[in-house]
Amino acid sequence: MFRKLQVFEFARGFTRAIFGPKRQSLTFCQVPAIRHMSEEPACKRPCMMKIGTHNGTFHCDEVLACFMLKQLPQYKDAEIVRTRDAAVLDTCDIVVDVGGVFDPAKNRFDHHQRTFTENMKSLCPDKTRETKLSSAGLVYLHFGGELLTQILELPRDDPVTNIIYDKVYENFVEEIDAIDNGIDQTDGVQKYRITTTLSSRVGNLNPHWNQTDVDIDAQFRKAMEMVGAEFMDRVMYFKQAWLPARDLVQTAIKQRKEVDESGEIICMKEGGAPWKDHLFSLEAELGVSPPIKYILYTDQNGAWRIQCVPVRVGSFENRLSILEEWRGVRDEELTKKSGIPGCIFVHAGGFIGGNKTYDGVLEMARRCLKQPSS
Secondary structure, three states: OOEEOHHHHHHHHHHHHHHOOOOOOOOOOEEOOOEEOOOOOOOOOOOOOEEEEOOOOOOHHHHHHHHHHHOOOOOOOOEEEEOOOHHHHOOOOEEEOOOOOEEHHHOEEOOOOOOOOOEHHHHOOOOOOOOEOOHHHHHHHHHHHHHHHHHHOOOOOOHHHHHHHHHHHHHHHHHHHHHHOOOOOOOOOOOOOOOOOHHHHHHOOOOOOOOOOOOHHHHHHHHHHHHHHHHHHHHHHHHHHHOOHHHHHHHHHHOHHHHOOOOOEEEOOOOOOOOHHHHHHHHHHHOOOOOOOEEEEEOOOOOEEEEEOEOOOOOOOEOOOOOHHHOOOEHHHHHHHHOOOOEEEEOOOOOEEEEOOHHHHHHHHHHHHOOOOO
16 A cells, blocks of 8 residues: 655645635645565556656656656556666656656656757747756656646646746756756856755755665655655745736836836835746836836835845846945934934845835835936
8 A cells, every 4th residue: 555645635635725625636646665676566457557767866856757747647656666777667658867768759758868958948949948958857848737737727728827837947847957967057156055955955865875774765755755745835836826916016017106206116015925026027028117126015014115126036136226325224323314214224235124104115215216226
């Protein structure tokens, strides 16, 4: 009997709470024991489907690839066979990250061969991402649409499905592709190391060099639980939190000149909503000019915040930072220095500040707009 993962039981219950008790088409992973290559299948009944991947040290890309496949009806009961034996791989119904073949018609999805250079854009010209694909990206490209229609309970051609398909790749799968293929984030020297990525945490589940009593297949299943839980979390986040925020940002952009005639300040009526991705895409779609510099919104205490718009998503550089002489100053000192009542703080980095009132935070933004743009 297969052990049902508690994390996916939680996800099933969570999804029922969202979509209602009568909509139960979501199928979550049940991870069976992983057969070692040296073991012969004792299969008197018709044999189950088999997913092949390599043995030895495991990595995040094939762990995610296996997880995604096992969410699909045709592979949900599949046995995972970890081997590099070509004859054994030939008996598998689908093979990922091993075998030296990329051939979707034969369900072979390896990316290690010298001739392999494929990325999202090369295989799907309407896509923009050009990071070389790993087995995770290959499985997502070929099966991700089917998987998302099942998780989201939406048609494959629904705009929401397509939007979330791209967001999950760009904000989850692509990172795994890049790390597995040894692609640096930047061309320059990194100032610090990031050692807590999902790929790093999967790697840490492999036995240490001097450990001899570890069940590596059990660790592989543990990695699938962890990766699967984070994958599901991201998919549901984009549907439930990220996507609904788009309407809020669009409304704020359209009403920006009611906030300030410059059109460079917007007010979000609900604080905490994810706005950055939406802001950049909507500015392009709506032809916003000049670009927006500041976002105003309420914090959890009912006070107001001013936050700078970065030059691009993920950047710590701002289009126009808060005035330098206010940075790192708080409360009465800041109120006195700025001449604006109710000031609370300005971060030393100059990207965010606070005021007790809407009028106060708006005046902070207007004053900052008067400084020369870099």
